[in-house]
Amino acid sequence: MHTWALEAETKILNHGKFENSEKCTIEDVRCDLLQKADVELSKGQDEIIGKIKSYYEQGEGHVELVESFQQDFINSAKSLKTELLNSITNKLDAALSRRNGMMKFEGIKKTYMDTMEKKVLDLLKDCREKKSDMTDSMLDEAFEKMWQETVSTLSYTVLQPQDIMTRVLHSLRNNLQSKGNSMTESFDKVKDLQNQGHRKFVVHRSNLISKNWNAQKTKRVEEMSDNIINICWEFVKTKSESKDDYDDTYISEILKIIDKKLKTHEDLKLNEDFKLSLKLYICGFASREFQKIHNQFIQENNPRTALENFKHTYHSDFIGLYHEQDQCSKKADEFTRKCLKPALERYVTENLGMEMADKMVIGENSAIFRSRTTFQISVLKNLLDEFKFETYFCFIKSYETFVKDFIFDKIKKQFSAENRMIKLEEKLLNEGTNEMKQAIEEAEQDPKINDIKGFIKTICKKLENKLVFSKDDVDKISRLNDVNQKKFIECLKCYVNNMDTCLKESFQARDFQSKIDCLETKPQDLMFKRVWGCGKQCPFCKAPCEAGGEAHTKHFVSIHRPKGLGRYRFVNSKKLVTNICTSSVYSNTSFKCHDTNDHWRPYKEYSKIYPDWQIDPDPSTEASAYWKYVMAQFNQRFAEKYNAKSADIPSSWKDITKIQADESLK
Ligand SMILES: [Zn+2]
Numbered sequence: 001m002h003t004w005a006l007e008a009e010t011k012i013l014n015h016g017k018f019e020n021s022e023k024c025t026i027e028d029v030r031c032d033l034l035q036k037a038d039v040e041l042s043k044g045q046d047e048i049i050g051k052i053k054s055y056y057e058q059g060e061g062h063v064e065l066v067e068s069f070q071q072d073f074i075n076s077a078k079s080l081k082t083e084l085l086n087s088i089t090n091k092l093d094a095a096l097s098r099r100n101g102m103m104k105f106e107g108i109k110k111t112y113m114d115t116m117e118k119k120v121l122d123l124l125k126d127c128r129e130k131k132s133d134m135t136d137s138m139l140d141e142a143f144e145k146m147w148q149e150t151v152s153t154l155s156y157t158v159l160q161p162q163d164i165m166t167r168v169l170h171s172l173r174n175n176l177q178s179k180g181n182s183m184t185e186s187f188d189k190v191k192d193l194q195n196q197g198h199r200k201f202v203v204h205r206s207n208l209i210s211k212n213w214n215a216q217k218t219k220r221v222e223e224m225s226d227n228i229i230n231i232c233w234e235f236v237k238t239k240s241e242s243k244d245d246y247d248d249t250y251i252s253e254i255l256k257i258i259d260k261k262l263k264t265h266e267d268l269k270l271n272e273d274f275k276l277s278l279k280l281y282i283c284g285f286a287s288r289e290f291q292k293i294h295n296q297f298i299q300e301n302n303p304r305t306a307l308e309n310f311k312h313t314y315h316s317d318f319i320g321l322y323h324e325q326d327q328c329s330k331k332a333d334e335f336t337r338k339c340l341k342p343a344l345e346r347y348v349t350e351n352l353g354m355e356m357a358d359k360m361v362i363g364e365n366s367a368i369f370r371s372r373t374t375f376q377i378s379v380l381k382n383l384l385d386e387f388k389f390e391t392y393f394c395f396i397k398s399y400e401t402f403v404k405d406f407i408f409d410k411i412k413k414q415f416s417a418e419n420r421m422i423k424l425e426e427k428l429l430n431e432g433t434n435e436m437k438q439a440i441e442e443a444e445q446d447p448k449i450n451d452i453k454g455f456i457k458t459i460c461k462k463l464e465n466k467l468v469f470s471k472d473d474v475d476k477i478s479r480l481n482d483v484n485q486k487k488f489i490e491c492l493k494c495y496v497n498n499m500d501t502c503l504k505e506s507f508q509a510r511d512f513q514s515k516i517d518c519l520e521t522k523p524q525d526l527m528f529k530r531v532w533g534c535g536k537q538c539p540f541c542k543a544p545c546e547a548g549g550e551a552h553t554k555h556f557v558s559i560h561r562p563k564g565l566g567r568y569r570f571v572n573s574k575k576l577v578t579n580i581c582t583s584s585v586y587s588n589t590s591f592k593c594h595d596t597n598d599h600w601r602p603y604k605e606y607s608k609i610y611p612d613w614q615i616d617p618d619p620s621t622e623a624s625a626y627w628k629y630v631m632a633q634f635n636q637r638f639a640e641k642y643n644a645k646s647a648d649i650p651s652s653w654k655d656i657t658k659i660q661a662d663e664s665l666k
């Protein structure tokens with residue numbers, strides 16, 4: 001489905017470049033593609049549901065044990081379809097607005113260039129008709145005169161940059177309104193984003209829900225905010241590296257990221273004013289960067305500027321034509337360097353991340369990445385092998401960052417070995433080059449094509465599902481040529497082979513990190529999505545939720561950890577607690593914390609405080625040998641870090657060996 005989505009996106013990005021787009025609008029194309037996606041995904045969903053049902057009908061194995069999960073499995077399959085369709089819709093919508101942004105200018109640019117081309121050809125005819133030979137300086141002069149005259153006749157469309165800050169502010173208002181009215185009152189005081197998002201974001205106590213927050217909680221809020229801000233900065237940075245115009249989907253994407261992150265930290269019970277101040281901060285710096293992106297785009301795509309950029313090409317083509325120099329080689333070289341090569345490079349980088357992620361679930365890493373459960377086990381096993389307190393501390397405290405680093409490290413190890421990254425790039429390059437060569441062959445055989453312009457257009461059209469071409473560059477090259485088509489094709493084939501070699505050399509020259517930085521779809525992000533789940537941690541012991549799919553109604557952990565690892569301590573003695581959540585919710589004991597407003601609440605009523613969690617009461621289950629071992633070994637150090645007293649470790653825990661801890665993972 002990834003490949004499918006990428007091809008659909010490419011199709012939209014190429015819409016109307018090499019054919020008349022009046023027959024069907026870009027919106028039609030989008031609708032059509034989305035319908036197809038829906039059909040494909042429904043097929044996949046039905047197939048999975050069919051398999052689940054037939055498994056239960058056959059009644060093999062312990063069907064009765066998993067009976068209660070049947071509906072869960074079916075729901076997961078359904079929510080998977082919805083997730084995929086949403087992500088495809090988002091991708092296509094973004095492509096659509098990028099393409100629309102470009103199309104605004106293309107009409108004007110075409111008129112400018114058509115006029116100029118005619119003038120250049122007229123001038124060429126005039127010059128050739130003159131009896132005496134013209135020197136280069138005479139030609140330059142004639143060209144310059146013609147250029148100035150033509151430019152002065154063109155109607156000059158001034159493109160005014162838009163006020164992006166206001167648009168961002170508007171999107172933020174909509175975002176707040178959709179969440180209810182409580183926030184809009186404070187928001188009304190905000191007139192613009194000018195003063196927002198400078199310096200460092202500071203978590204003020206007055207912003208938080210409660211004045212008696214302890215330092216630890218404040219620190220968690222700070223860490224969360226820094227994390228959100230970083231992710232948004234990364235997003236803005238990626239956008240400013242592309243050459244597209246600013247689009248409102250950018251800011252709505254950012255607001256979505258913030259809302260999603262805030263939702264995973266619901267347990268912090270942050271108030272609306274705090275959320276608003278964080279959003280204002282981020283929208284502040286983002287809107288300034290987006291304004292820069294927009295201004296840059298307007299400047300680069302101003303039809304006048306574009307024409308000026310082409311002046312050099314027109315001029316050298318004109319001189320070349322006058323002297324009847326061979327244009328074949330020059331044109332073929334330009335077409336290869338300016339159109340085919342960037343399109344191929346994009347093809348490789350667009351696909352590389354996905355292919356890398358695909359490779360991570362087969363072969364030697366499949367044992368780790370096969371499922372969320374196997375992933376959890378490998379992470380824990382790695383921690384045990386290394387056995388450093390600081391690593392465990394990070395793992396529990398910054399679970400998400402830890403997991404991301406872990407995944408990245410695995411990917412790096414996998415692809416740095418045996419030149420695997422380069423081999424993969426070469427494989428993709430070969431795919432692209434072969435399609436290109438085939439398109440050239442086919443166009444060569446086509447009797448209807450009788451000039452270079454038609455030839456180039458046909459090639460681009462044949463490749464439009466795979467490669468994105470810059471219309472400006474294709475146009476620039478197709479203009480002003482009465483070159484020999486056969487010779488042009490010969491030269492082109494030769495340049496394509498050269499390009500292939502050059503690109504392969506460039507793969508060798510770059511290092512892993514810089515390649516990964518360039519990828520829009522990063523393998524570590526794809527892997528993370530695969531193994532991460534919902535990311536919620538048990539409110540007591542901090543073990544991560546194991547329920548599948550994004551849409552589960554209750555978070556669930558199969559084996560909880562000693563609660564002290566999640567900072568739980570006895571009130572009077574301050575000693576860390578060793579028992580686990582499942583036995584606590586069975587017992588008649590009580591707990592208090594920030595979420596209960598520091599009032600005692602019976603553990604049995606935990607679901608009134610944490611309605612999203614399902615912790616089944618069970619007096620018999622103990623913590624796994626793994627966590628007993630970790631807690632026994634690092635008891636003192638956890639206590640220090642958590643500002644508590646060390647736990648009374650049951651004596652049997654102290655006898656557990658590392659081997660036993662390791663075995664308990666299986
Ligand atoms: Zn727990």
Ligand SMILES: [Zn+2]
Binds near residue numbers: 534545546554
């Ligand atoms: Zn969950």
